[in-house]
Amino acid sequence: xxxxxxxxxxxxxxxxxxxxxxxxxxxxxxxxxxxxxxxxxxxxxxxxxxxxxxxxxxxxxxxxxxxxxxxxxxxxxxxxxxxxxxxxxxxxxxxxxxxxxxxxxxxxxxxxxxxxxxxxxxxxxxxxxxxxxxxxxxxxxxxxxxxxxxxxxxxxxxxxxxxxxxxxxxxxxxxxxxxxxxxxxxxxxxxxxxxxxxxxxxxxxxxxxxxxxxxxxxxxxxxxxxxxxxxxxxxxxxxxxxxxxxxxxxxxxxxxxxxxxxxxxxxxxxxxxxxxxxxxxxxxxxxxx
Amino acid sequence: xxxxxxxxxxxxxxxxxxxxxxxxxxxxxxxxxxxxxxxxxxxxxxxxxxxxxxxxxxxxxxxxxxxxxxxxxxxxxxxxxxxxxxxxxxxxxxxxxxxxxxxxxxxxxxxxxxxxxxxxxxxxxxxxxxxxxxxxxxxxxxxxxxxxxxxxxxxxxxxxxxxxxxxxxxxxxxxxxxxxxxxxxxxxxxxxxxxxxxxxxxxxxxxxxxxxxxxxxxxxxxxxxxxxxxxxxxxxxxxxxxxxxxxxxxxxxxxxxxxxxxxxxxxxxxxxxxxxxxxxxxxxxxxxxxxxxxxxxxxxxxxxxxxxxxxxxxxxxxxxxxxxxxxxxxxxxxxxxxxxxxxxxxxxxxxxxxxxxxxxxxxxxxxxxxxxxxxxxxxxxxxxxxxxxxxxxxxxxxxxxxxxxxxxxxxxxxxxxxxxxxxxxxxxxxxxxxxxxxxxxxxxxxxxxxxxxxxxxxxxxxx
Numbered sequence: 064x065x066x067x068x069x070x071x072x073x074x075x076x077x078x079x080x081x082x083x084x085x086x087x088x089x090x091x092x093x094x095x096x097x098x099x100x101x102x103x104x105x106x107x108x109x110x111x112x113x114x115x116x117x118x119x120x121x122x123x124x125x126x127x128x129x130x131x132x133x134x135x136x137x138x139x140x141x142x143x144x145x146x147x148x149x150x151x152x153x154x155x156x157x158x159x160x161x162x163x164x165x166x167x168x169x170x171x172x173x174x175x176x177x178x179x180x181x182x183x184x185x186x187x188x189x190x191x192x193x194x195x196x197x198x199x200x201x202x203x204x205x206x207x208x209x210x211x212x213x214x215x216x217x218x219x220x221x222x223x224x225x226x227x228x229x230x231x232x233x234x235x236x237x238x239x240x241x242x243x244x245x246x247x248x249x250x251x252x253x254x255x256x257x258x259x260x261x262x263x264x265x266x267x268x269x270x271x272x273x274x275x276x277x278x279x280x281x282x283x284x285x286x287x288x289x290x291x292x293x294x295x296x297x298x299x300x301x302x303x304x305x306x307x308x309x310x311x312x313x314x315x316x317x318x319x320x321x322x323x324x325x326x327x328x329x330x331x332x333x334x335x336x337x338x339x340x341x342x343x344x345x346x347x348x349x350x351x352x
Numbered sequence: 353x354x355x356x357x358x359x360x361x362x363x364x365x366x367x368x369x370x371x372x373x374x375x376x377x378x379x380x381x382x383x384x385x386x387x388x389x390x391x392x393x394x395x396x397x398x399x400x401x402x403x404x405x406x407x408x409x410x411x412x413x414x415x416x417x418x419x420x421x422x423x424x425x426x427x428x429x430x431x432x433x434x435x436x437x438x439x440x441x442x443x444x445x446x447x448x449x450x451x452x453x454x455x456x457x458x459x460x461x462x463x464x465x466x467x468x469x470x471x472x473x474x475x476x477x478x479x480x481x482x483x484x485x486x487x488x489x490x491x492x493x494x495x496x497x498x499x500x501x502x503x504x505x506x507x508x509x510x511x512x513x514x515x516x517x518x519x520x521x522x523x524x525x526x527x528x529x530x531x532x533x534x535x536x537x538x539x540x541x542x543x544x545x546x547x548x549x550x551x552x553x554x555x556x557x558x559x560x561x562x563x564x565x566x567x568x569x570x571x572x573x574x575x576x577x578x579x580x581x582x583x584x585x586x587x588x589x590x591x592x593x594x595x596x597x598x599x600x601x602x603x604x605x606x607x608x609x610x611x612x613x614x615x616x617x618x619x620x621x622x623x624x625x626x627x628x629x630x631x632x633x634x635x636x637x638x639x640x641x642x643x644x645x646x647x648x649x650x651x652x653x654x655x656x657x658x659x660x661x662x663x664x665x666x667x668x669x670x671x672x673x674x675x676x677x678x679x680x681x682x683x684x685x686x687x688x689x690x691x692x693x694x695x696x697x698x699x700x701x702x703x704x705x706x707x708x709x710x711x712x713x714x715x716x717x718x719x720x721x722x723x724x725x726x727x728x729x730x731x732x733x734x735x736x737x738x739x740x741x742x743x744x745x746x747x748x749x750x751x752x753x754x755x756x757x758x759x760x761x762x763x764x765x766x767x768x769x770x771x772x773x774x775x776x777x778x779x780x781x782x783x784x785x786x787x788x789x790x791x792x793x794x795x796x797x798x799x800x801x802x803x804x805x806x807x808x809x810x811x812x813x814x815x
Contacts, residue, residue, distance in 0.1 A: 067777065069497070069500050070500050070503070070504055070774065070777065070778065070781070073461070073500050073501055073504040073505070074504040074507065074508060076461055076504075076606075076607050077461065077464075077465070077504055077505050077508040077509075078508055079606055079607070080461070080465055080602050080603050080604065080606040080607060081508060081512055081601055081602055081603075082601050082602070082603050082606070083601065084597065084600060084601040278603070278606075
């Protein structure tokens with residue numbers, strides 16, 4: 064083996080040894096805004112049920128609750144979508160609670176979140192708690208919270224929200240699903256390259272891809288244990304095919320709340336897995352960060 | 353031992369000596385310009401081995417015929433087989449295989465990462481630990497491997513700490529220290545193996561003589577590096593906390609695939625060093641030599657990979673091994689052609705300047721020669737010349753003058769030793785271009801200090 068190859072091998076070894084370290088930091092949660100297109104009395108009732116659902120943070124953070132009902136943003140000369148955004152910017156909540164298909168004329172069709180939610184998730188930086196449609200019951204608490212992404216390692220913000228919203232002594236599932244289709248596409252390319260050992264690539268590449276999030280989750284669990292957090296951390300790291308893999312995980316673990324990124328460094332999450340996930344998983348509340 | 357000089361019936365004529373000397377000079381120039389002519393060492397020496405052998409056969413200077421073995425047996429061997437010092441080759445082969453195999457257990461990377469974490473991310477402590485690591489690794493491994501491990505770790509850890517501006521100083525210091533650490537034991541560098549074998553210096557004896565110089569020189573190198581490269585310790589508590597948190601992300605256990613093999617590797621490494629130390633005095637082992645010990649430990653370590661041992665063989669630096677084999681062939685031909693005798697005459701003039709001036713001149717000349725070309729042919733040629741002279745015993749300072757000179761000369765230029773070549777390669781890989789002249793400017797104060805200190809040590813302490 065030449066010196067250049069060995070140099071590269073050792074650098075890889077040391078880079079592999081550098082792990083993302085989780086920093087526990089409770090997100091700021093003081094003001095919650097419930098924004099819905101229903102009359103004030105229905106909005107107030109919804110707020111009460113959401114308070115029950117989020118009881119783990121409601122008492123801990125002494126949350127200030129506000130409601131923006133249909134009267135506050137759907138009537139008047141300003142288009143409702145613009146007004147909804149203005150309301151959020153005026154009241155500056157730490158968490159926005161809403162439902163899909165606000166002002167929707169198309170009913171609860173499972174192909175979109177509706178333009179209001181699209182705008183609120185993309186044009187503001189406020190985390191959005193997206194409630195299931197009224198025909199699905201809201202879980203009574205957040206005993207089983209699942210944080211999902213296809214690049215979990217180092218995403219402290221996502222995990223910290225998961226930790227904060229999981230009920231004390233509840234279970235926090237940290238899920239990372241590596242897209243099997245994309246991996247297979249690259250492995251096929253490697254199969255056609257003489258200079259790379261295909262057999263080795265098929266063994267090592269998936270293992271390497273899964274090791275990074277698995278190590279990160281181990282670190283999260285260790286940090287939480289050291290900090291006296293009583294929630295149980297369960298790693299779910301695997302290969303899978305897009306949204307169906309996450310749906311399967313949710314069904315397997317009867318999840319109360321799903322936490323996903325809609326705005327990350329790549330700024331494309333809402334165009335890819337997170338959006339598809341948010342659209343298709345209608346029966347459970349989702350926290351869109 | 354290197355095959356004994358075989359005198360030809362008649363001394364070759366001067367023009368023939370000059371012609372073969374020209375071949376030797378061409379090969380040395382070729383090795384010095386390895387990067388320019390874009391050819392591997394083994395190819396350069398291989399070409400000259402073939403040309404030298406053919407020219408030697410045509411000139412009728414090669415001793416064809418049966419080779420006499422101990423016990424009076426004769427065996428027919430091609431003339432270039434006994435030309436090779438197989439004792440040296442087996443030590444290099446065995447040590448390389450052994451070190452490569454145990455390094456797969458993660459013991460070296462584990463040590464390196466543990467020290468990184470222990471530094472708390474403080475640049476000054478990090479440099480001190482990496483300097484110690486470089487010297488230690490160079491002593492146990494070979495210089496190139498030591499530089500690769502510490503150099504790559506420096507690049508990764510300084511990037512993690514956001515101190516990439518210090519990388520050049522770190523790499524240069526480490527590159528220079530590989531040649532200091534390479535002096536510590538008999539197996540730390542190929543010149544040590546060749547010269548030590550020829551002189552009959554045992555492993556432990558070598559260590560006892562070389563250790564004080566190595567430690568003092570390494571400490572002074574560290575102090576100079578701190579001053580010249582402006583390495584400052586972290587001042588505030590906040591800086592220290594942040595740096596400590598960053599290095600805490602290193603996981604020393606990441607590269608360990610088998611805890612049992614990891615522990616076994618430590619035991620094997622300790623056994624390897626112990627056996628190498630005692631190889632010269634242990635019954636039977638002394639007869640079998642250090643090559644036997646190195647190969648024996650390599651075989652035991654490779655049992656872990658018994659079904660895939662071909663990968664261990666693939667990891668060998670075959671270019672380097674064939675370089676040594678071809679080099680021995682060339683030097684053997686030069687011996688028969690009278691070139692070594694002529695060079696010996698010139699070196700004799702240096703030696704005859706007296707115990708102090710002669711020894712000092714030999715050290716300086718070796719260092720200068722090794723600065724511009726490979727120190728292995730230099731060591732092989734000098735070793736053969738010294739071994740052929742009467743009255744030079746194992747404890748003669750002349751051997752140490754050659755050993756110190758051949759190792760330390762590599763610190764004057766970026767092509768002076770394989771490990772400084774690697775240091776420069778790491779710099780280039782990380783967009784830190786350093787020209788030949790810039791390297792010499794930065795390294796000169798260190799290299800001068802190393803040679804001056806060696807002169808004092810050899811002339812005052814060892815004389």
